[in-house]
Amino acid sequence: MQPTPVLTTRFPRSPNLIHLAVLAVGGRQEAANLLGVSPWSISAWQRSGRMPAQYIRRLCEAGGVISVDQLLAFLESRATAEEVAA
Numbered sequence: 001m002q003p004t005p006v007l008t009t010r011f012p013r014s015p016n017l018i019h020l021a022v023l024a025v026g027g028r029q030e031a032a033n034l035l036g037v038s039p040w041s042i043s044a045w046q047r048s049g050r051m052p053a054q055y056i057r058r059l060c061e062a063g064g065v066i067s068v069d070q071l072l073a074f075l076e077s078r079a080t081a082e083e084v085a086a
Contacts, residue, residue, distance in 0.1 A: 016049060016074075017066050017070060017074040018045050018046050018049065018051055018071070018074070019046045020066055021059050021060060021071060022059070024062075024063025024064065024065035025059065025063045028042045028046075031059060034058065034062055035058060035059065037055070050078065050079075051075070056071055056072065056075075059071075
């Protein structure tokens with residue numbers, strides 16, 4: 001009898017809340033349709049940890065998992081970390 005594989009999810013020290021907010025609305029394509037942008041733009045936001053402010057509220061409210069305040073705090077912490085590193 002073979003052991004049952006264990007599935008785990010690994011997050012970096014701080015999960016990318018843009019990625020989680022996108023997953024909450026159903027993925028990149030759904031987020032792109034919702035916001036009127038290309039799926040490539042969504043991917044770029046996920047990779048960079050940045051996104052235009054004009055889309056934050058709509059993305060958060062549609063997904064219902066990440067609050068606007070949580071996403072803003074995440075984006076602010078990313079910007080602060082980049083400033084310190086520079």
